[in-house]
Amino acid sequence: xxxxxxxxxRKTIRQDSVQLSHxxxxxxxxxxxxxxxxxxxxxxxxxxxxxxxxxxxLSDDGVSxxxxxxxxxxxxxxxxxxxxxxxxxxVNIYYLAPWLLGDPMLLQQRLLALLFLGKxxxxxxxxxxxxxxxxxxxxxxxxERMMEEITAEYAHPFASLFSVRLLFLRFxxxxxxxxxxxxxxxxxxxxxxxxxxxxxxxxxxxxxxKFNVSDLARQIGCSAGHLHRLFxxxxxxxxxxxxxxxxxxxxxxxxxxxxxxxxxxxxQVGCADSAHFSRCFRQHMGMTPRDYxxxxxxxxxx
Amino acid sequence: xxxxxxxxxRKTIRQDSVQLSHxxxxxxxxxxxxxxxxxxxxxxxxxxxxxxxxxxxLSDDGVSxxxxxxxxxxxxxxxxxxxxxxxxxxVNIYYLAPWLLGDPMLLQQRLLALLFLGKxxxxxxxxxxxxxxxxxxxxxxxxERMMEEITAEYAHPFASLFSVRLLFLRFxxxxxxxxxxxxxxxxxxxxxxxxxxxxxxxxxxxxxxKFNVSDLARQIGCSAGHLHRLFxxxxxxxxxxxxxxxxxxxxxxxxxxxxxxxxxxxxQVGCADSAHFSRCFRQHMGMTPRDYxxxxxxxxxx
Numbered sequence: 001x002x003x004x005x006x007x008x009x010r011k012t013i014r015q016d017s018v019q020l021s022h023x024x025x026x027x028x029x030x031x032x033x034x035x036x037x038x039x040x041x042x043x044x045x046x047x048x049x050x051x052x053x054x055x056x057x058l059s060d061d062g063v064s065x066x067x068x069x070x071x072x073x074x075x076x077x078x079x080x081x082x083x084x085x086x087x088x089x090x091v092n093i094y095y096l097a098p099w100l101l102g103d104p105m106l107l108q109q110r111l112l113a114l115l116f117l118g119k120x121x122x123x124x125x126x127x128x129x130x131x132x133x134x135x136x137x138x139x140x141x142x143x144e145r146m147m148e149e150i151t152a153e154y155a156h157p158f159a160s161l162f163s164v165r166l167l168f169l170r171f172x173x174x175x176x177x178x179x180x181x182x183x184x185x186x187x188x189x190x191x192x193x194x195x196x197x198x199x200x201x202x203x204x205x206x207x208x209x210k211f212n213v214s215d216l217a218r219q220i221g222c223s224a225g226h227l228h229r230l231f232x233x234x235x236x237x238x239x240x241x242x243x244x245x246x247x248x249x250x251x252x253x254x255x256x257x258x259x260x261x262x263x264x265x266x267x268q269v270g271c272a273d274s275a276h277f278s279r280c281f282r283q284h285m286g287m288t289p290r291d292y293x294x295x296x297x298x299x300x301x302x
Numbered sequence: 303x304x305x306x307x308x309x310x311x312r313k314t315i316r317q318d319s320v321q322l323s324h325x326x327x328x329x330x331x332x333x334x335x336x337x338x339x340x341x342x343x344x345x346x347x348x349x350x351x352x353x354x355x356x357x358x359x360l361s362d363d364g365v366s367x368x369x370x371x372x373x374x375x376x377x378x379x380x381x382x383x384x385x386x387x388x389x390x391x392x393v394n395i396y397y398l399a400p401w402l403l404g405d406p407m408l409l410q411q412r413l414l415a416l417l418f419l420g421k422x423x424x425x426x427x428x429x430x431x432x433x434x435x436x437x438x439x440x441x442x443x444x445x446e447r448m449m450e451e452i453t454a455e456y457a458h459p460f461a462s463l464f465s466v467r468l469l470f471l472r473f474x475x476x477x478x479x480x481x482x483x484x485x486x487x488x489x490x491x492x493x494x495x496x497x498x499x500x501x502x503x504x505x506x507x508x509x510x511x512k513f514n515v516s517d518l519a520r521q522i523g524c525s526a527g528h529l530h531r532l533f534x535x536x537x538x539x540x541x542x543x544x545x546x547x548x549x550x551x552x553x554x555x556x557x558x559x560x561x562x563x564x565x566x567x568x569x570q571v572g573c574a575d576s577a578h579f580s581r582c583f584r585q586h587m588g589m590t591p592r593d594y595x596x597x598x599x600x601x602x603x604x
Contacts, residue, residue, distance in 0.1 A: 104406055104508075109464055158483065162411055163475050170468045177460055206406075207509040 124236030377421035426538030
């Protein structure tokens with residue numbers, strides 16, 4: 001059963017309801033005893049964990065049963081819905097992907113990066129979500145505890161985003177390991193050369209270094225043309241375009257840092273020309289740096 | 303009561319008993335109903351947590367009572383002992399500091415870095431340990447759970463050092479926050495300029511860039527001489543010496559990475575000459591790169 005062309009969302013879950021921000025880069029929204037969730041998509045990744053009850057999950061992949069321990073990973077823009085819920089309890093989790101990507105060690109966790117950031121990293125790629133799998137009750141209990149700890153961390157009088165990041169990365173790591181145990185290495189479809197390129201590009205981004213594809217190919221030990229073909233085949237874009245995407249996502253982290261103004265951010269990511277920076281940012285992030293700051297640099301909101 | 307000059311260790315806790323390695327960079331050693339612990343020191347940092355019972359802690363700072371919730375942080379080379387134990391239960395925790403310092407975000411957690419890595423970062427500094435403080439029973443229970451999770455992670459069929467790092471950093475973060483709540487900002491004695499310099503030097507280390515003090519001073523906005531005086535006053539060494547220390551600690555991480563041979567590591571930290579690299583490494587790490595690899599790149603050992 002494939003409904004690819006027949007699903008169109010009745011609404012989009014947006015920032016105005018999710019309220020991600022530089023102070024709340026992870027949001028945990030419990031739901032309980034709700035009616036049907038008509039077809040919808042999201043501006044952000046959504047991780048849905050079912051804690052109790054039953055329902056049917058509807059997506060491009062067809063209809064699947066949901067029960068305690070079901071996990072659904074939805075990438076931005078993909079459509080799904082829930083129907084026939086019976087005593088359904090669970091949580092939806094949203095996160096600000098550029099904030100998460102601020103950790104230089106993250107891309108070394110390949111499966112984690114593909115599952116939870118694949119569409120952000122490779123917007124033109126063919127990585128398929130929704131991903132639906134089941135976890136054991138034992139794992140679910142541990143994940144529930146981690147979510148409680150994230151909530152407790154936000155409420156701590158000396159709340160720390162460092163701690164939120166550690167907790168949330170562990171949460172994602174646990175989920176990706178459970179997925180791997182069930183589905184094996186099949187979750188990592190890219191050639192070694194492509195991963196080597198991704199890690200080297202990341203160094204350029206984090207270190208604000210100049211980037212060119214010939215140097216990259218030489219470091220990896222293949223021709224620029226071969227690397228370009230492999231990279232495009234895996235990610236849907238060439239290495240230079242990927243670099244530009246990552247550079248603007250990196251800029252997006254800096255834009256939300258109250259320590260920097262926009263001119264400083266432009267300079268830090270190697271754009272001497274602010275107008276050029278603004279255009280480039282908009283092209284990759286969907287809005288200008290100023291709007292991005294206004295949209296996500298919001299105060300505490302419960 | 304100050305016993306500074308009168309304490310001399312009867313033994314040193316060394317690698318041969320602690321068995322830290324690139325696969326087990328954190329070790330948790332429980333102890334229970336032991337007799338006195340005569341005066342001793344350690345090659346590594348030790349964190350001692352008291353879970354039950356009573357004892358007296360003896361160090362350069364004098365005699366202090368230990369009870370449930372007491373935390374002792376001992377830096378390498380400092381001497382302490384325990385006496386008059388009554389039903390004493392607790393854990394000693396050891397960790398491989400260069401492995402921990404492999405995380406570029408760590409030095410942004412200033413108090414954590416000073417408490418648990420201060421002597422490693424600033425061997426000539428005057429930071430005083432032992433640090434002895436008390437935590438609440440509630441916090442202790444959470445820390446015990448984190449330690450159980452580290453132990454469980456090692457035993458996991460798909461054990462992940464990424465996960466061990468996240469857990470252990472949270473453990474240290476929790477302890478440093480408890481310390482801060484009790485002792486306030488007094489835990490961070492350095493000027494802002496010194497911290498800015500530490501973070502900029504860290505970028506040079508992680509990015510394998512050339513380093514010179516004049517550039518650093520210009521970035522911070524003061525004279526090289528002024529920066530040197532501030533830096534020495536705080537850390538006991540000049541910025542260039544600190545850079546060399548960090549560069550060799552960074553090399554130590556790479557030495558334990560099975561992906562690289564010693565020539566590659568030397569090249570990666572900017573030493574074209576292997577013999578020079580080996581001398582420089584030995585000067586900062588106390589042994590040659592080859593011995594360091596042999597010493598810490600050991601297999602699983604329970």
